Amino acid sequence: MRIVDIREQTLPISSPIRNAYIDFSKMTLSLVAVITDVVRDGKPVVGYGFNSNGRYGQGKLMRERFIPRILEADPASLLDDAGDNLDPHRIWDAMFTNEKPGGHGERSVAIGTIDMAVWDAVAKIADKPLFQLLADRYGDGRPHRNVFVYAAGGYYYPGKDLDKLKDEMRSYIERGYNVVKMKIGGAPLDDDLRRIDAALSVLKDGQKLAVDANGRFGLDTAIAYAKALSRYDLFWYEEAGDPLDFELQATLRNYYDKPMATGENLFSMQDARNLVRYGGMRPDRDWLQFDCALSYGLVEYLRTLDMLGQHGWSRTRCIPHGGHQMSLNIAAGLGLGGNESYPDLFQPFGGFPDGLRVENGFITMPDLPGIGFEGKADLIRVMRELSA
The missing domain is CATH 3.20.20.120 (Enolase-like C-terminal domain)
Structure with a gap:
């Protein structure tokens, strides 16, 4: 079991609206797909994630730092103890390797977006809704x-x-x-x-x-x-x-x-x-x-x-x-x-x-x-x- 690819795409979510601080005319987000080698119904299990509105897409940070760290890690190091699913905590640790504490800024958005896709994949591999997996x-x-x-x-x-x-x-x-x-x-x-x-x-x-x-x-x-x-x-x-x-x-x-x-x-x-x-x-x-x-x-x-x-x-x-x-x-x-x-x-x-x-x-x-x-x-x- 392993992650075979992680893809990111920056997409517009522009709108003429504004709040007290910003307008959303040029707002973007990052969409992420975590593709695994686990097969369900004849297709690979894919986890998806995206970041919330109000913060822009973070593709550059993902491509330069966080995605390579996951793909370069020993696949076995990213699995749970039973070896039958991905471990979001170990994947998070891999992403945060060589990062100093503090100064959270935009990297927290990049990691949070990938983390969402990882949890989506984990719940799909477990064949459960994520809310049930979390309750369990x-x-x-x-x-x-x-x-x-x-x-x-x-x-x-x-x-x-x-x-x-x-x-x-x-x-x-x-x-x-x-x-x-x-x-x-x-x-x-x-x-x-x-x-x-x-x-x-x-x-x-x-x-x-x-x-x-x-x-x-x-x-x-x-x-x-x-x-x-x-x-x-x-x-x-x-x-x-x-x-x-x-x-x-x-x-x-x-x-x-x-x-x-x-x-x-x-x-x-x-x-x-x-x-x-x-x-x-x-x-x-x-x-x-x-x-x-x-x-x-x-x-x-x-x-x-x-x-x-x-x-x-x-x-x-x-x-x-x-x-x-x-x-x-x-x-x-x-x-x-x-x-x-x-x-x-x-x-x-x-x-x-x-x-x-x-x-x-x-x-x-x-x-x-x-x-x-x-x-x-x-x-x-x-x-x-x-x-x-």
């Missing part, structure tokens, strides 16, 4: 098949007035979501408050709005928004300031006693640990959004979950960023609090397997091999072109 290995064997999901949108784009924002939010509610999210910080405070009022006007009892500033604010502006947002019953106030400004986040709790969320732009267990140590995050109400596809993959995410438990955090306070099926499987297999969803954006990579319905804010995991990419026709078509 790291839990009690009983996955949480019903997973909370929220609809992320509410971006700024040309010509989008309040009526169009309301139509967008209404469309998510009609599709079964009961929590929706919109961007703030890309307009003056008074304009954003009008946008929030418009979005809230289409919600009914039991339905919530989350807002996301994408790290745009300095302390004074973050506090001004906190005071203004306190009048609402929001699901959360997300990433007010720079993700590494733990003092800003810790100070903000003095002005906003309702739920806050952050973490999507922290790319290692060590950075996540600094957030919970110094960022003033409150385990009884706040949310952590670490995204495995951007932060060295599931191997590192398991370390992060262990660290959170040592610091008194429940993994149910984790709702990952990214809206991809990898985090959806992690949420089901390891008992996280839910997952982000992009019902309309970043296609074909956003969204769920075809025919999967959202009911009262939850989806039920289907029995698909691996991560389940084969259940989304437009996505698996692109993936198979890479591995053909």
